[in-house]
Every structure is written in C-alpha cells, then in structure tokens.
Amino acid sequence: MAIIYEKRDRIAYLTLNRPEVMNALDPETILELEEASQDFNNDPNSWVLILTGAGDKAFCAGADLKKLIPAMTSGEMKMELSxxxxxxxxxKPIIAAxxxxxxxxxxxxxxxxxxxxxxxxxxxxLAEPRWGLIPIGGSHVRLPRQIPWCRAMEILLIGDRISAQEALQIGLINKVVPLPELMPTAKRIAERICENGPLAVRTIKEIAVRALSMPMEQGFILESLMGQRVFASEDAKEGPRAFMEKRKPVFQGR
Structure with a gap:
C-alpha cells in the first residue's frame, strides 16, 4: 500500500509508505492520500490527524519523477488532480511529523x-525551478503567507535546501526534536488538542483559513456568525458546567 491509514481513539495516523523511493508521490499515492484525508474529514470520531513518512530517512521527497511528471506532461494526468x-x-487539525x-x-x-x-x-x-518546473501544490499562495516574503521567495526562486533549524527560525515549522522523540511529541500535541472541544477547534481553524481570503471586516463577520453556532452547542454548555463542577469536560462535538 502506498499509504498506511490508521485510527486510534480520537487520533488518525496517515503514513506515506514508499520508503524505497523516499516516500515520493506518484498518481496512486496522491489518490490514496486524498481518499484517506477525506475519510478523516468525514469521520466524526476522528478529531486530529498525524501525518508522517515511513522509515527514518524521508518524510516525502516530492514527486516520483519516473511516474508523476510523465503523466502530467503527457496530459494523461489531469492538472487539477496534481x-x-x-x-x-x-x-480539522493536522500535525506533520x-x-x-x-x-x-x-x-x-x-x-x-x-x-x-x-x-x-x-x-x-522547493527545487522545481532547477529542473524547469514549478511547484503546483499551493506554495505560490501559501508559503508567502506563512513565512516572511523575502524568505519565501528565496526558497521558491533559488531552490536550495534548508535545514530543520533554519526552517524553525523562519517559522516554517514549530519544533525540532531528535528522531526518537518525533512521534511521541506529535502524539502529545494531538492528545492535548483532543482535550479541547472538537467543534470549537474545527471552527477556529475554519475561521482562520477562510478569513485569509477575506477583507478584515468580512472576517470579523464570519467569526461572529460561526461563533454563534459554537456558543449554541452542547459542548459550549458542557465546558462551563465542567469548570464550575471542577472536573474535565466531556465533549461530544455537537
């Protein structure tokens, strides 16, 4: 299987499983990745996803050039898929390990x-321009919004690699840990998120993502409208009740 998809309690685990090619992406892997991510999205019992790669050498080394690029350049693979x-x-929250x-x-x-x-x-x-290609997985839009403009353009235009420590310094990642601590750290963060109200967590992310493409005033309106739904939920009643009763809340996601 190109991916391994598992669920344990409230956490889903998605592992890219092609270590022999450094977990590179081919058309089959992309389709399986999409299917698994949509299953996670539609499963009310899965609250957080941890994404990682098989083995200890690679998370994902990009496209499988022998399969993906010929399919794209020949027109056999639709560009909207790639x-x-x-x-x-x-x-829902996604953690990358x-x-x-x-x-x-x-x-x-x-x-x-x-x-x-x-x-x-x-x-x-992002080495694509070194081979006459461009990244088409969203980096032109996302990267300049996630790190400073000049660093984003340096990564996009030059194509050099950066270390984990440099990625941390520019804000591309949150933490750097020794390899044996990687999955335990990701799991601890996922478990901490799962202690929070799932409806609140999902709504927070949705507002933050959607508001990126809105003028600020429209973002405030979206926040108010979606906030009304959360405050009317059973979870919003359970949280304050648990606080008053000095116990952990039992959230249902509704």
Whole structure:
C-alpha cells in the first residue's frame, strides 16, 4: 500500500509508505492520500490527524519523477488532480511529523498542515525551478503567507535546501526534536488538542483559513456568525458546567 491509514481513539495516523523511493508521490499515492484525508474529514470520531513518512530517512521527497511528471506532461494526468492543494478543504487539525527529507511536494504538503514537528536531520526545499518546473501544490499562495516574503521567495526562486533549524527560525515549522522523540511529541500535541472541544477547534481553524481570503471586516463577520453556532452547542454548555463542577469536560462535538 502506498499509504498506511490508521485510527486510534480520537487520533488518525496517515503514513506515506514508499520508503524505497523516499516516500515520493506518484498518481496512486496522491489518490490514496486524498481518499484517506477525506475519510478523516468525514469521520466524526476522528478529531486530529498525524501525518508522517515511513522509515527514518524521508518524510516525502516530492514527486516520483519516473511516474508523476510523465503523466502530467503527457496530459494523461489531469492538472487539477496534481495541483489540488493538500488538505485545503479540511478544517480539522493536522500535525506533520517530519522524519527526514521534506522536499518539493513534501514541503508543499506540510504547508497544508497546522502544527509541524521535524526531526533534527530533516531538510526542506522547493527545487522545481532547477529542473524547469514549478511547484503546483499551493506554495505560490501559501508559503508567502506563512513565512516572511523575502524568505519565501528565496526558497521558491533559488531552490536550495534548508535545514530543520533554519526552517524553525523562519517559522516554517514549530519544533525540532531528535528522531526518537518525533512521534511521541506529535502524539502529545494531538492528545492535548483532543482535550479541547472538537467543534470549537474545527471552527477556529475554519475561521482562520477562510478569513485569509477575506477583507478584515468580512472576517470579523464570519467569526461572529460561526461563533454563534459554537456558543449554541452542547459542548459550549458542557465546558462551563465542567469548570464550575471542577472536573474535565466531556465533549461530544455537537
């Protein structure tokens, strides 16, 4: 299988499973990735997704050039499939556990996640222009919004790799940890998120993502409208009640 998709309690785990090619993306992997991510999105019992790669060398080294590029340049693979923005329609939290090379499509993929933890040996980069190509997984839109403009353009235009520490310094990732601590750290963060109200968490992410493409005043209106739905929910009653009763809230996501 090109991916491994598992669910444990409230956390889903999605592992890119092509370690022999550094978890590179081919058409089959992209389709399986889309199917698994939509299953996560539609499952009310899955609250957080952890995304990682198989092995200890690579998270994802980008496109499988032997399969993906010929399919795209020949027209056999529709461009809208290959350029679909990773996780763009998912408003549940996604944590990237970056276990090594995170290049080209790998760097694009993590831009669709919310919290990013990298192993110390991880490296990042968008080398597409060095081969006469461009990144088509959303980096032109996402990267300049996520890190300073000049650093984003340096990564996009030059195509050099950067280390995990440099990625941390520019704000592309949240933490750098030794490899043995990578998945435990990601799991702890996921478990912490799962302690919060799932409806509130999903709404927070949806507002933040949608407001990026809105004028500020429209974003405020969206926040108010969606906030009304949360404050009318059962979870919004359970939270204050649990606080008054000095116990942990039991949220239902409704």
């Amino acid at each position: 350029s679909k923005r990773f996780f763009s329609d998912i408003y 970056i276990n090594g090379f995170c290049l080209a499509g790998g760097t694009e993929m993590i831009q669709g996640t919310d919290i990013r933890i990298a192993a110390e040996h991880a490296t990042f980069g």
